[in-house]
Amino acid sequence: MFKVLVSDPISDLGIQKLVDADDVVVEKKIGLSEEELIQIIPEYDGLLVRSQTTVTDKILAAGERLKVVGRAGVGVDNINLEAATQRGIIVINAPDGNTITTCEHAFAMMMALARHIPQAYAKTVSGVWDRKSFLGVELHHKTLGVLGMGRIGSEVAKRAKAFGMEVLGFDPFLTEERAEKMGITLASVDDIVRNADFITVHTPLTPETRGIISTDQFAVMKKGMRIINCARGGVIDENALVEAVNQGIVAGAAFDVFEHEPPQPDHPFLNNPKIIVTPHLGASTVEAQENVAIDVSEQVLHILRDEPFKNAVNIPPVAPSVMSKLQPYFVLGEKLGTVAAQITNAAIQEIVVNYAGDLSEVDTQPLTRHILKGVLSRHFGSDVNIVNSMHLAKARQVNIVVSKSATTKGFTNLISVALKLENGEESIVGGTLLAGYGERIVQINKFTVDLEPTGHLIYISHHDKPGIIGKVGTLLGNNDVNIAAMQVGRKTVGGEAIMVLSVDKEVPKKVLEELVQLPEVNTAQEIALLSK
Numbered sequence: 001m002f003k004v005l006v007s008d009p010i011s012d013l014g015i016q017k018l019v020d021a022d023d024v025v026v027e028k029k030i031g032l033s034e035e036e037l038i039q040i041i042p043e044y045d046g047l048l049v050r051s052q053t054t055v056t057d058k059i060l061a062a063g064e065r066l067k068v069v070g071r072a073g074v075g076v077d078n079i080n081l082e083a084a085t086q087r088g089i090i091v092i093n094a095p096d097g098n099t100i101t102t103c104e105h106a107f108a109m110m111m112a113l114a115r116h117i118p119q120a121y122a123k124t125v126s127g128v129w130d131r132k133s134f135l136g137v138e139l140h141h142k143t144l145g146v147l148g149m150g151r152i153g154s155e156v157a158k159r160a161k162a163f164g165m166e167v168l169g170f171d172p173f174l175t176e177e178r179a180e181k182m183g184i185t186l187a188s189v190d191d192i193v194r195n196a197d198f199i200t201v202h203t204p205l206t207p208e209t210r211g212i213i214s215t216d217q218f219a220v221m222k223k224g225m226r227i228i229n230c231a232r233g234g235v236i237d238e239n240a241l242v243e244a245v246n247q248g249i250v251a252g253a254a255f256d257v258f259e260h261e262p263p264q265p266d267h268p269f270l271n272n273p274k275i276i277v278t279p280h281l282g283a284s285t286v287e288a289q290e291n292v293a294i295d296v297s298e299q300v301l302h303i304l305r306d307e308p309f310k311n312a313v314n315i316p317p318v319a320p321s322v323m324s325k326l327q328p329y330f331v332l333g334e335k336l337g338t339v340a341a342q343i344t345n346a347a348i349q350e351i352v353v354n355y356a357g358d359l360s361e362v363d364t365q366p367l368t369r370h371i372l373k374g375v376l377s378r379h380f381g382s383d384v385n386i387v388n389s390m391h392l393a394k395a396r397q398v399n400i401v402v403s404k405s406a407t408t409k410g411f412t413n414l415i416s417v418a419l420k421l422e423n424g425e426e427s428i429v430g431g432t433l434l435a436g437y438g439e440r441i442v443q444i445n446k447f448t449v450d451l452e453p454t455g456h457l458i459y460i461s462h463h464d465k466p467g468i469i470g471k472v473g474t475l476l477g478n479n480d481v482n483i484a485a486m487q488v489g490r491k492t493v494g495g496e497a498i499m500v501l502s503v504d505k506e507v508p509k510k511v512l513e514e515l516v517q518l519p520e521v522n523t524a525q526e527i528a529l530l531s532k
């Protein structure tokens with residue numbers, strides 16, 4: 001049974017699927033401190049948050065069973081992603097569910113600014129009928145600058161067009177062609193700050209976007225412009241904004257987000273009549289909260305059940321068409337990695353993966369993560385997974401080289417995993433998926449084999465001498481170990497050789513020790529394959 005903790009207010013309707021699942025227990029505990037979370041997190045396999053819970057390294061470290069942190073929303077800046085990745089915890093978000101809602105909030109803020117709605121409301125309900133102080137401006141024929149033309153920015157631009165605004169857009173990924181299709185003008189940040197009557201920002205907060213609008217930008221803006229931030233506090237520098245408002249450059253500003261949330265009571269935005277604020281309400285509609293909770297719950301369920309999932313933010317995304325091509329190779333890839341790691345005891349300096357045939361044409365990164373997981377599982381056990389396998393390898397200065405080639409030695413697909421070892425040797429395992437027959441290991445070091453990687457394997461390196469196969473068989477038989485299949489590989493008659501035996505049960509250590517006592521045998525070891 002999996003246990004999932006919901007630590008922020010998340011739509012009940014949205015998490016219904018998780019609640020209804022027979023194999024999941026969902027517990028809601030809202031408003032816990034970091035200390036309280038650290039105390040209880042060891043019981044849980046999944047954690048669901050919005051933006052209130054700060055998921056720190058300490059919380060993640062205490063989450064011994066934690067497989068996934070789900071963020072019901074877009075921004076994951078409240079989750080220590082680096083720490084989650086190191087610990088092999090998948091972080092997912094719900095990137096699409098609150099796009100329209102947040103766009104509508106930004107638009108509502110722009111209209112409220114243009115017509116002084118919050119200020120006029122406050123005065124009217126205080127009993128003052130003041131029709132002179134609130135002369136507004138139309139949006140029609142005004143220029144709107146949109147910084148960040150992703151999901152939300154693009155929706156804002158669409159609505160602005162419908163209001164008869166001219167839209168200037170900037171985004172590192174916005175092309176001339178896409179801008180033209182949307183009926184907007186591709187502009188630089190400088191064009192936008194110099195020419196816009198309204199500016200709205202829709203970027204994440206990154207080192208590059210922090211303060212993208214600051215003193216220098218306000219200095220060249222049109223006098224009387226208006227500005228909106230419904231993205232992240234810090235994208236527009238707060239102090240520079242207050243200064244620009246006081247200088248009369250900015251006629252009005254609307255902020256849904258703050259550098260520190262909630263802001264202190266003496267925050268300069270809170271007593272400035274030209275700055276209107278909301279308490280991070282961008283995504284707060286019934287629809288958006290349901291959407292994001294549904295999305296994130298579905299993915300959490302997939303992750304807990306070891307099923308394919310999407311929207312992971314600490315694993316690169318893969319197109320479904322690519323994923324369906326790679327999926328059948330995941331288990332084989334892990335097995336090749338684990339076998340390669342177990343047939344040597346020397347330290348690994350480099351992992352070289354070669355994909356040939358069908359696999360040379362696709363983005364094989366997800367498969368490489370599985371192979372690395374297999375290699376590292378010998379030493380990291382269940383602490384390694386596909387989220388952290390690459391990170392763990394790199395953190396240990398293990399170089400990873402991936403190559404692709406057309407030569408397949410007659411197979412339609414071929415994966416070769418070569419571990420370059422500290423002692424100058426290599427440990428190489430090659431495998432393929434045979435249509436209709438399944439997984440096969442076809443190469444171990446310099447030997448060609450044909451081995452189905454299932455059950456328990458014994459790997460023996462020995463000298464090719466008459467009678468050795470019989471001796472090994474007898475020794476195993478005497479110890480009640482039944483041989484299901486056997487493969488022998490040698491390069492020259494009487495030279496170095498290997499024997500790989502598939503046996504029906506785990507081999508006691510003492511039997512392996514007895515095998516090494518045979519004069520022809522150099523090494524004998526059991527190879528643990530994956531349970532799947």
Ligand SMILES: NC(=O)c1ccc[n+]([C@@H]2O[C@H](COP(=O)([O-])OP(=O)(O)OC[C@H]3O[C@@H](n4cnc5c(N)ncnc54)[C@H](O)[C@@H]3O)[C@@H](O)[C@H]2O)c1
Binds near residue numbers: 102152
């Ligand atoms: N106020 C809220 O409640 C609320 C709700 C949802 C999203 N958000 C925030 O809104 C922001 C946008 O969300 P989204 O769903 O549109 O994300 P998105 O990823 O679809 O779009 C963000 C865009 O910003 C662009 N960008 C990155 N660096 C840039 C730069 N230096 N200059 C210009 N553009 C740059 C990216 O290329 C991307 O296209 C995020 O920060 C998100 O956290 C806030």
Ligand SMILES: O=C(O)CC[C@@H](O)C(=O)O
Binds near residue numbers: 076098283
């Ligand atoms: O959970 C919220 O309400 C905030 C959501 C928003 O900031 C986001 O990034 O999705």
